[in-house]
Amino acid sequence: MALTHKATVMDEKAIKQALRRIAHEIIERNKGTEEVVLIGIRNRGVPLANRLKNYLSEIETPVVPLGILDITLYRDDLSQRQDQPEVHTTDVPFDLHKKHVVVVDDVLYTGRTTRAAMDALIDLGRPATIQLVVLVDRGHRELPIRADYVGKNVPTSRNEQVEVKVKEVDGTDQVDILENK
Amino acid sequence: MQTLRRKDILGLEEMSAEEITLILETARSMREIMQRKIKKVPTLRGRSVLNLFYEPSTRTKASFELAQKYMSADSVSVAGTSSSLVKGETLKDTVRNVEVMGIECVIMRHPASGSSHYLAHNVEASVINAGDGMHEHPTQGLLDMFTILDKKGRLEELKVAIVGDIRHSRVARSNLWGMQKMGAEVVVAGPPTLMPPDLTAFGVKAFPNVEEAVENADVVMALRLQKERQEGGLFPSLREYSELYGLTPQRISGAKEDVLIMHPGPMNRGVEISSELADGPRSIILEQVTSGVAVRMALLYLLLGGTKEE
Numbered sequence: 278m279a280l281t282h283k284a285t286v287m288d289e290k291a292i293k294q295a296l297r298r299i300a301h302e303i304i305e306r307n308k309g310t311e312e313v314v315l316i317g318i319r320n321r322g323v324p325l326a327n328r329l330k331n332y333l334s335e336i337e338t339p340v341v342p343l344g345i346l347d348i349t350l351y352r353d354d355l356s357q358r359q360d361q362p363e364v365h366t367t368d369v370p371f372d373l374h375k376k377h378v379v380v381v382d383d384v385l386y387t388g389r390t391t392r393a394a395m396d397a398l399i400d401l402g403r404p405a406t407i408q409l410v411v412l413v414d415r416g417h418r419e420l421p422i423r424a425d426y427v428g429k430n431v432p433t434s435r436n437e438q439v440e441v442k443v444k445e446v447d448g449t450d451q452v453d454i455l456e457n458k
Numbered sequence: 459m460q461t462l463r464r465k466d467i468l469g470l471e472e473m474s475a476e477e478i479t480l481i482l483e484t485a486r487s488m489r490e491i492m493q494r495k496i497k498k499v500p501t502l503r504g505r506s507v508l509n510l511f512y513e514p515s516t517r518t519k520a521s522f523e524l525a526q527k528y529m530s531a532d533s534v535s536v537a538g539t540s541s542s543l544v545k546g547e548t549l550k551d552t553v554r555n556v557e558v559m560g561i562e563c564v565i566m567r568h569p570a571s572g573s574s575h576y577l578a579h580n581v582e583a584s585v586i587n588a589g590d591g592m593h594e595h596p597t598q599g600l601l602d603m604f605t606i607l608d609k610k611g612r613l614e615e616l617k618v619a620i621v622g623d624i625r626h627s628r629v630a631r632s633n634l635w636g637m638q639k640m641g642a643e644v645v646v647a648g649p650p651t652l653m654p655p656d657l658t659a660f661g662v663k664a665f666p667n668v669e670e671a672v673e674n675a676d677v678v679m680a681l682r683l684q685k686e687r688q689e690g691g692l693f694p695s696l697r698e699y700s701e702l703y704g705l706t707p708q709r710i711s712g713a714k715e716d717v718l719i720m721h722p723g724p725m726n727r728g729v730e731i732s733s734e735l736a737d738g739p740r741s742i743i744l745e746q747v748t749s750g751v752a753v754r755m756a757l758l759y760l761l762l763g764g765t766k767e768e
Contacts, residue, residue, distance in 0.1 A: 362460070
């Protein structure tokens with residue numbers, strides 16, 4: 278089976294517009310950014326969260342704190358995977374107690390990463406709310422989880438893959454759908 | 459490298475620099491968990507570990523047990539004196555019996571060198587050597603390297619002086635193998651009677667006096683003087699040992715200004731190390747203990763957190 282390019286669903290401009298819109302939605306929903314903190318899920322969620330932080334600071338003060346979450350140790354598929362995922366460091370240098378924690382990830386698919394992220398966050402403190410930002414929601418949930426802020430809904434089939442590229446990691450901003458053939 | 463492709467952790471002699479790096483990097487993530495209010499991750503839920511200690515231990519045993527709890531593994535601990543060993547059961551039989559109860563990993567400390575190798579070859583469970591006789595104590599070597607790395611940011615080209623009873627020390631052996639693989643220069647000092655006969659095999663320089671060995675050192679590590687060795691006639695008295703080889707601020711004044719002082723514990727204060735040095739600003743002895751838990755969490759994750767490739 279080889280992966281072939283099927284379509285580009287977001288380009289640099291679309292990603293920028295989506296994140297800017299989400300920044301406004303976060304402010305609207307939380308009535309400012311006073312109690313808001315951002316948490317990027319490794320790996321692609323981190324640069325996306327960082328951009329949201331910048332967009333938020335263009336509109337509101339104070340600057341929103343940004344933490345990094347590694348969910349490896351909370352995965353539910355550890356005992357089923359052949360390749361052991363590398364553990365990276367979680368870096369959340371602030372208290373989550375009573376905060377509105379906005380979790381940022383690139384793609385929402387089965388919901389299992391989000392489930393793991395919620396478990397990890399609750400081990401770090403007791404947030405007032407946990408909200409979820411995803412750049413792409415591709416459907417096919419296996420758990421009762423939904424995103425609060427979605428960059429773009431992209432209907433996909435299970436044998437397709439959604440590939441998010443961000444400048445900070447991949448040198449370019451683009452979301453592609455790849456097809457297994 | 460993402461995965462540790464081995465069943466057991468028996469010693470650092472057989473481990474590659476790449477493997478050591480993976481363990482130390484994983485341990486960094488684990489230390490972050492120890493700093494949380496809730497020091498627990500669900501990673502090893504449903505995995506079972508046996509701690510089998512045929513020799514006394516406080517630090518290592520507590521450290522392994524906490525690492526298991528922080529990773530959510532289930533564990534049982536058996537001390538040698540209360541086990542069936544005293545009824546004549548062999549080591550192999552003991553562990554095979556526990557294995558059929560569902561144990562997947564055995565942490566063992568044993569007075570016989572090579573015992574953990576023997577066990578590893580005879581059981582399916584992973585074996586982590588927590589000290590075998592005078593052979594190796596790999597998790598201590600790893601935690602020492604982790605602590606140095608944390609303070610200095612590197613191991614390459616650091617000069618490490620290990621002082622004391624090198625001959626009977628499994629800590630020294632693991633550190634000699636491990637640190638040299640990671641690019642450090644290791645020298646040793648101590649009475650000739652407490653030097654191993656085959657020091658050249660380790661590729662390290664030995665000095666008869668401490669002052670020469672610690673000259674320009676980045677790290678000075680004291681080893682515990684095993685008092686029972688005196689009865690064997692290897693040195694005349696504790697007092698004489700302390701006079702000639704005990705670490706004091708004066709004795710190590712030739713070391714670098716930012717030298718790190720280490721000791722694997724338990725310490726004989728006033729014998730191999732003075733309290734002034736052990737409790738002083740350059741001492742990282744308690745940091746070593748903290749690192750121990752993180753390193754052991756990393757090893758448990760790397761050995762148990764995932765499916766074994768067939």
